[in-house]
Amino acid sequence: MSGSLSKLGGSARRLFVCSVPNVSKNNAQIRTIVHKSLLRLPAxxxxxxxxxxxxxxxxxxxxxxxxxxxxxxxxxxxxxxxxGAGKSTMAKELAEQLGFYHMPEFRMDDILVDRYGNDLRNYYSKFPKRFRIPDIEMFYKNPMDDMTAVMQDRIFKCRFDQYLNALAHILNTGQGVVLERTPHSDFVFTNAMRSKSFVGPEYFKHYYYCLENIRRRGNINEMAAVDEGYLKIIEESYKDSLKEYRKHSKILAYDWSKPGDTDAVVEDIERIDLDFFEWHSGDVLEEWNTIVDAVGWNGWRQYVTSKNDAHILAFDGIEKHEVGELYINPRDTGAFIHAMRKEVLKSPFGYGYIAKNGDAPAGLTNWHTGHHLPEPWYDYYYKEAYYDDISSHETSLDLDSDTYDPDYAHHHH
Known part of the structure; x- marks a missing residue:
């Protein structure tokens, strides 16, 4: 959806209808979308x-x-x-009318509060700076900080997880999903950050390596950081993104500078002829014609549900040694793990294995490919699953963190 400038700047908004091709009993793909009142499922x-x-x-x-x-x-x-374009209200209304599951835009709060109710931001004074991941308010207050790149890198990877979550929901339940933003559009924010020098050229280059891998497969502080120029870059980047999206999606664009009528959007979606033959010539929606058998669909379902292989293909093998903003000092890693054990979890054990917090006993059978949580599935890798994957020599030799130095962060930063 595209519009004019609001008080915060460009209010461009786009609605993309992307298909997970459907297979009926005669193996013919079904590409129409209907209002929930018209959906008829077999007994x-x-x-x-x-x-x-x-x-x-x-x-x-x-x-x-x-x-x-x-x-x-x-x-x-x-x-x-x-x-500030009003995506959330429209997305909720759209999901309600279509009977879809609504997935709000990812927020840093989604990963900064753990299962025990610990808000990690309350412990930032104990963490080395590299582990004080900014939320959006912290970014608005100090966008020039080196941690801006760390925040954007974390948001990008969490949006990738959320995209997989949306596909996993469709393949495991059959219910459609209305998703706010995807990792494929995340670059519009990185472009804007680079234009304002909020992130450096090394991180900018690293970011686009990750993005290419995936493609192959209003308050005072906000107003200060996100000015009209920043939002204009986002709007212009969206225009560039449409060239790529048109190969894989049907796009409906609306001027939403003033909130429109969601009923009209639903009617437009229902009128889309997703079987129009010219769409399947050349590279335009070519993959929609790809025949996938039952075994293939089960494979894709496992791929998006577990996320492990998807993470490897998207992010592994891309070096970070030249990206100073993403560098982590090994001593800082050790200090962070110590602080987590002594200040946050108050336990040498990881998430899901702390009996005093009410966790049930879990053994070797609870180990899963790609993470060590007792549950087979997680929303975001960087909410809790990451914790058991980080390590340091000093913490591996000191499981109870008896050498914990509560003043480390003050002495070294």
């Missing part, structure tokens, strides 16, 4: 798979056929737009 339609508690693995694929859940509304709708 034997399978119940939603509880992927958050069960995960989905190779064995599960023998008893649960992914393709049987596909119906007209097994689609992904992405709502894009500039800061």
């Amino acid at each position: 034997d339609y399978p119940a939603a798979w509880d992927y958050k508690n069960l995960g989905f693995n190779n064995v599960d694929g023998f008893t649960d056929d992914t393709s049987k859940r596909f119906h007209q509304n097994s689609k992904l709708v992405v709502v894009e737009g500039n800061i």
Whole structure:
């Protein structure tokens, strides 16, 4: 959706309708979308798979056929737009009318408060600076800080996780998803940050290496940091992104400088002829015609549910040694782990394994590929799963953190 400048600057917004192709009983793909009142499911339609508690693995694929859940509304709708454009209200209304699951835009708060209710920001005075990941308010107050690149890197990877979550929900339940923003559009913010020198050229280059890997597969502080020039770069970057999106999505664009009528958007979606033959010539939506059998769909379902292989393909193998903003001093890592054990978790054990916090006993059978949490599935790797993957020599030899120095952060920063 595109519009004029609001008081915060450009209010460009885009709505993308992207399909997870559906397979009916005769193996014909169904690409229409209907209002929830018009959706008709067969009497034997399978119940939603509880992927958050069960995960989905190779064995599960023998008893649960992914393709049987596909119906007209097994689609992904992405709502894009500039800061302050009103995406959330429209996305919620759209999801309600279509009977889709609504996934709000990722916020740093989603990963800065753990399962025990600990807000990590309350312990930042004990953490080395490199581990004080800014939330958006901290960014607005000090956008020139080196930690801006760390924050943007974290947001980018969490948006990637959320995109996988949306696909996992569709493939495990059949229910469509309305998602606010995707990792494919995240570059519009990095472009704006680079234009204002909020991030350096090394991180900018590193970011685009990651993005290419994935492609192959209003307060006072805000007003000060996010000015009209910043938002204009975002708006212009969105225009560039449309060239790529048109190859894979049907795009509906609206002027939302004044909130519009969601009913009209739903009607436009219902009128889209997603079977129009010219769409399948050349590279325009070519992958929509790709035939995937039941085994293939189960494989994709496992891929987006576990996230492990997706992370490896997207982010592994991209060197960070030249990106000073992302460098982590090994001593800082040790100090962070010590602080987590002594100040935050008050335990040498990781998330999900702390009995005094009410965690149930968990053994070797609870180990999962890509993480050590007792649960088979997680929302965001950087909420808790990352914690057991970081290590340092000093903490590996001192499990109870008896050498913890509460003043380390003050002495070294």
